[in-house]
Amino acid sequence: MLHGGNPVQHKLYMEIEEGKQVLRYIAKRILMMLPILFGITVIVFTLMYITPGDPAYAILGENATPEQVMEIHKEYGLDDPYLIRLGRYFAGVLQGDFGTSYKTGRPVFTEIMDRYPNTLKLALLSTLLGVVIGVAAGIIAAVKQYSIFDRVGTIISLFGVSAPSFWVAMVLVLLFSVKLKILPATGTYGPQYWILPVFTLGLQASTSIMRMTRSSMLEVIRQDYIRTSRAKGQSEWKTIMHHAFKNAQVPIVTIIGIRICGFLAGAVLVETVFAIPGLGKYIIDSVNFKDYPVVQGGVLWIGLNCIVINLLVDIVYCFIDPRIKSMYSNKKKAAAVGTGGASNG
Amino acid sequence: MELLEIKNLVVQYSVGRDVVQAVNGISLTVKEGATIGLVGETGAGKTTTALSVMGLVPNPPGKVKSGEILLDGEDLLKKSNKEMRKIRGKDIAMIFQDPMTSLNPVMTVGEQIMEVIQLHEKISRQDAQKKACEMLELVGIPGQRYGEYPHQFSGGMKQRVIIAIALACNPRLLIADEPTTALDVTIQAQVLDMMRRLKETYKTAMILITHDLGVVAEVCDQVAIMYAGEIVEKGTLEDIYESPRHPYTIGLFQSIPDLDVESERLNIIPGMMPDPAALPEGCNFCERCQHATEQCKKQPPVVRLSDTHEVQCFLAQDEKGGE
Numbered sequence: 001m002l003h004g005g006n007p008v009q010h011k012l013y014m015e016i017e018e019g020k021q022v023l024r025y026i027a028k029r030i031l032m033m034l035p036i037l038f039g040i041t042v043i044v045f046t047l048m049y050i051t052p053g054d055p056a057y058a059i060l061g062e063n064a065t066p067e068q069v070m071e072i073h074k075e076y077g078l079d080d081p082y083l084i085r086l087g088r089y090f091a092g093v094l095q096g097d098f099g100t101s102y103k104t105g106r107p108v109f110t111e112i113m114d115r116y117p118n119t120l121k122l123a124l125l126s127t128l129l130g131v132v133i134g135v136a137a138g139i140i141a142a143v144k145q146y147s148i149f150d151r152v153g154t155i156i157s158l159f160g161v162s163a164p165s166f167w168v169a170m171v172l173v174l175l176f177s178v179k180l181k182i183l184p185a186t187g188t189y190g191p192q193y194w195i196l197p198v199f200t201l202g203l204q205a206s207t208s209i210m211r212m213t214r215s216s217m218l219e220v221i222r223q224d225y226i227r228t229s230r231a232k233g234q235s236e237w238k239t240i241m242h243h244a245f246k247n248a249q250v251p252i253v254t255i256i257g258i259r260i261c262g263f264l265a266g267a268v269l270v271e272t273v274f275a276i277p278g279l280g281k282y283i284i285d286s287v288n289f290k291d292y293p294v295v296q297g298g299v300l301w302i303g304l305n306c307i308v309i310n311l312l313v314d315i316v317y318c319f320i321d322p323r324i325k326s327m328y329s330n331k332k333k334a335a336a337v338g339t340g341g342a343s344n345g
Numbered sequence: 346m347e348l349l350e351i352k353n354l355v356v357q358y359s360v361g362r363d364v365v366q367a368v369n370g371i372s373l374t375v376k377e378g379a380t381i382g383l384v385g386e387t388g389a390g391k392t393t394t395a396l397s398v399m400g401l402v403p404n405p406p407g408k409v410k411s412g413e414i415l416l417d418g419e420d421l422l423k424k425s426n427k428e429m430r431k432i433r434g435k436d437i438a439m440i441f442q443d444p445m446t447s448l449n450p451v452m453t454v455g456e457q458i459m460e461v462i463q464l465h466e467k468i469s470r471q472d473a474q475k476k477a478c479e480m481l482e483l484v485g486i487p488g489q490r491y492g493e494y495p496h497q498f499s500g501g502m503k504q505r506v507i508i509a510i511a512l513a514c515n516p517r518l519l520i521a522d523e524p525t526t527a528l529d530v531t532i533q534a535q536v537l538d539m540m541r542r543l544k545e546t547y548k549t550a551m552i553l554i555t556h557d558l559g560v561v562a563e564v565c566d567q568v569a570i571m572y573a574g575e576i577v578e579k580g581t582l583e584d585i586y587e588s589p590r591h592p593y594t595i596g597l598f599q600s601i602p603d604l605d606v607e608s609e610r611l612n613i614i615p616g617m618m619p620d621p622a623a624l625p626e627g628c629n630f631c632e633r634c635q636h637a638t639e640q641c642k643k644q645p646p647v648v649r650l651s652d653t654h655e656v657q658c659f660l661a662q663d664e665k666g667g668e
Contacts, residue, residue, distance in 0.1 A: 014492060224446040230401055231441075232461040232510065233434035236426075246451050321451055322494040 018325060022318055025328040029314065033307050040303040041093065041296070045086055048292045054078075055290040059102050076102070089296065098300070099293030103286070108297035112279065116301070118188060119278040122271070123263035125198045130205025131256060137206070138213020138252075142221060143240055153210065160207030166269040169200045173273065186275035197274045201267060205259045212255045216248040223247070249320045257313035261306040347415075348550050349375040349398065349518055354412035356393050356402060363622040367393040369574040370412070375518065380544065380551040382561035384597070385571030386618055391554045392442075394571075395520045397422075398552075399439055400429040416518075435465040438511035442523040444504035448495040454506045455481070455491030458513055465514045480509040484539060501532035505539070512543055519544070519551045525560065537564060558601060562586060567653075570594050573618055573629035580654035590656045592634045628658070636660055 056072040057064055073079045077088065092099055098108035137157075141150040176196060177185035184193050220226070221244050229239040268280035279298060286294040318325040356368040368390040375381050383391050396402045397409055400421060414421040416436065421429065441447040449457060458477035462468070468476070478488035484505040486498075495503055504524065511519055524540065525533040541564055544551055553564055561568055562582065569579035570593065578591040589595050596614040616633035619625055625632060631641035640659050648661040 224441055224443060225449040227401065228441060228447045228507070228510070229449070229460075231399055231433055231439045233430045233432070233464050234460065235430060243449050243452075247449065323450060323496045326494075326496070 022315075022325060022328050026311070026315065029311050033304075033311075036307055037300065037304060041090065041300055042086070044296050044299045045089060046082075048295055049082055049085070051290075053290050055102050055292060058290040093300070098297035101286075101294050102291045103289055103294070108293045111282070111294060112298055112301050115277050115279045115282050118276055119264055119267065119271075119280065121194070122197055122201065122267055122276065122278060123260050125194065126201035126263055126267075127205055127256060127260050129198055129202030130209050130259060132206075133202070134206035134209025135213050135252065138210040139217055139240065139245060141210065141214045142217030145218060150214075154214075157207035157210050160203055161211075163204075164269075165200055165204055166273055168203065169196070169270050169273040172196050172200055188276055193274075197270050197276060200270050200274075201263055205263070208259065209252065209255055213248065213252050216251045217244060220244045220248045246320065250317060250324075253313055253316050253320065257309050260309050264305050265302045346377045347374055348377045348379075348417065349373075349552075350413070350415040350418075351394070351398070352413040352415070354394065354397060354414065355410040356390070356397055357408055357410050358406045359408070360406055360622070365621045366574055366624055367407070367621060368397065369624070371571070371574070371576045373569055373576065373579070375550050375552060377517070378548045378550055379567060380553060380565045381567040381569060382565035383552055383554045383569050383571060384556060384558065384561055386556060388618060388621065389571040390574040390621075391571055392522055395439065395522050395552065395554055398518075398520060399433055399437060400424070400426075401433075401439075431465070434461045434516070435514045436516055437518045437520065438514070438516035440504075440507055440511045440519065440521040440524045443527045444500055444507055445527065447507055448503055450495055453492050453494055454498065455493075458506070458510050461510055461513050476513070477509075480513050481506070483512070483543070484509045501528055501536060504528060504532075504536055508536070508540060508543070512547065512549070515547055516549060519549050520554070521551060522554045523556070524553075526555070526557075533560075540564070558597065570597070573624060574621060575629060575657065577630065577658070578654075578656040580651075584651070584654040588654075590650065590654075590661050591630075591658050592636055592660065593630050594656075596633075 054069070055076075056069040056078065059072055060068050077085060080088075089099070096109070098112075100107055101111050104111065137153050141153045144150055173185045173196065176183040183195055185196070187193050221240075223244075225247075226239060226243055229243045230236075234243075265280055267278060268284050270276075271278040271281040279302065283295055283298040283302075285291075286298065318328060351371060351373040353370045353372055354368055355366075355370050358365040358367055371390075371394060373381070373383075373394075383394065385391050393402065393407070396407075398414055398421065402409060409422055412422070416432070421432070424432070448454065452460075455474065455477050458480050459470075459473045462473045462476050463470070466473070474491070478491050481491060482488050486502060486505055486509075490497075495506070498506065504527075508524070521540065525536055528536060537560060540551075543549070551564075553561065555561060565582055567579070567581055568585040569576045570585070570591065571577070572593050578585065578589065578594045585594060586598075589598055593614070596612075599612045600614060602608075602611055614633055619629055619632065625642075627642040628634070628637070628645045631637040634641065638659070645657050645659050646662050647655055647657045648665055649655050650661065650665070
């Protein structure tokens with residue numbers, strides 16, 4: 001073999017080889033993003049196209065004259081056939097031009113970027129809080145299955161999954177802003193303004209993360225290698241954290257990815273209650289205003305985010321489970337390693 | 346010199362309202378460096394006995410009800426969890442049945458061997474790593490495969506890794522729970538051969554749990570036959586193989602097909618092992634025993650046939666009394 005007998009060197013060599021394979025896989029995945037984005041664009045464009053209503057009236061108001069309406073139609077090319085409009089939109093998108101907002105006349109991309117940081121901040125902070133609470137509670141619930149903690153935790157998490165976020169948001173506002181007067185209710189003027197919205201979404205996220213952590217841990221804890229770890233004389237804490245938790249992470253990471261995607265697009269209610277100028281609320285407002293370019297651009301942007309998050313989740317899998325990593329690598333190579341191993345034995 | 350002494354061990358599992366009597370008062374002695382085979386059908390309580398020695402009976406639902414497990418005269422059942430952790434992996438190590446599931450899939454095999462070394466020996470990371478490589482070489486796996494994961498190994502090699510983990514801290518007692526059941530026959534022979542060699546090199550005592558009488562004949566000095574949570578007969582290899590006395594032991598030997606005799610069907614012991622949640626009174630085997638009489642409805646006595654040979658059966662008592 002090219003690499004010497006030193007196990008550390010050998011391991012390094014194996015890792016570099018495997019790393020190359022994984023990079024190739026990631027490149028393939030990034031290429032696959034293009035047709036998905038194309039699909040999203042076509043679907044959103046078509047949906048907006050077949051939606052009844054004329055954006056010209058939204059721009060001009062109810063009392064617009066037919067001449068004014070025609071002028072707007074001409075200006076924005078609203079009378080052109082579907083395919084020409086779609087083609088025009090694509091041509092723009094490929095050049096980084098998402099069109100201009102009917103309402104403000106500013107570029108859609110600028111409008112989105114004004115609001116995106118708020119949405120991203122809310123989504124990431126809430127998910128982070130959800131992970132901290134959910135994973136810890138899930139592990140404890142699994143290790144102490146059927147204990148009081150497990151039962152109470154399960155009830156609370158059931159409550160958290162069922163309670164609508166706007167209701168939780170309003171209860172929190174009532175309690176902390178109206179009664180106790182310790183936290184501001186609306187706006188984004190400083191860190192303290194983020195506490196209540198992040199708590200609202202974070203608690204919601206923690207419930208689903210806790211349930212997933214619990215069930216995944218329960219499955220892993222019954223595995224034979226957990227018994228092997230105990231038979232080695234390993235402490236209970238390290239058995240749970242090093243052996244069980246690491247094996248339980250794949251489904252947990254999956255649900256964390258789903259959560260972030262959900263919060264990017266679906267935090268509308270919470271954004272509304274706390275008056276956070278975020279992307280979700282902006283898109284809903286634009287739908288009502290028939291501001292088509294904004295809706296298209298916004299959905300496309302969120303779609304891109306979700307695809308990237310899913311890719312990141314898949315990459316994280318590699319670091320958690322070496323079996324998934326070798327699945328990503330070339331199949332032929334894996335077979336060669338397998339037979340090489342057998343001949344050694 | 347006695348290394349391990351099990352005295353009247355009783356282990357029960359509570360499943361709902363039922364109490365499963367997994368181990369019912371067994372006694373067993375393992376001398377230093379000796380190999381004892383624990384033979385019995387599935388569900389006879391072999392694994393539960395082993396887990397009791399390790400202090401790993403899953404609780405709940407399992408519980409060691411009474412008895413003593415003495416290692417060098419110290420009762421393991423009275424030790425705290427923390428004290429037991431120092432014994433597990435160091436003084437007593439265990440090899441589990443299924444190599445496919447007994448290794449952590451997300452840790453390299455080297456790390457898994459190193460883990461047990463670092464737990465019990467105060468040596469640096471580099472030294473532990475070096476020793477883990479040596480252990481791999483010892484079980485016939487090239488040390489450079491240290492950084493590979495279990496899924497990159499075949500079943501037989503995984504079992505060798507597990508053996509390497511078990512032997513890494515040079516334990517005085519090795520409990521092997523059906524170490525070759527999950528392997529195919531050619532690999533079985535290799536693994537058994539290797540275990541025997543390592544055992545002789547390191548003078549490790551071993552409890553070999555199996556239902557394969559052929560394996561026992563190859564490896565063990567002493568044999569204990571378990572049935573429904575009891576040891577029905579125990580003795581040296583010669584005692585059991587040349588003059589088995591308990592009807593169950595005799596049935597076991599008769600059920601091994603004989604190459605010289607042409608027969609359509611295998612000789613089987615009729616019936617099933619009794620439900621351990623509802624054991625019969627008296628002898629547990631009496632419902633399946635051809636020689637059962639009225640007196641078998643009472644608890645059978647343990648009869649000492651010689652210094653080494655003991656059997657729990659009225660039949661042996663009657664014969665001995667008649668002599």
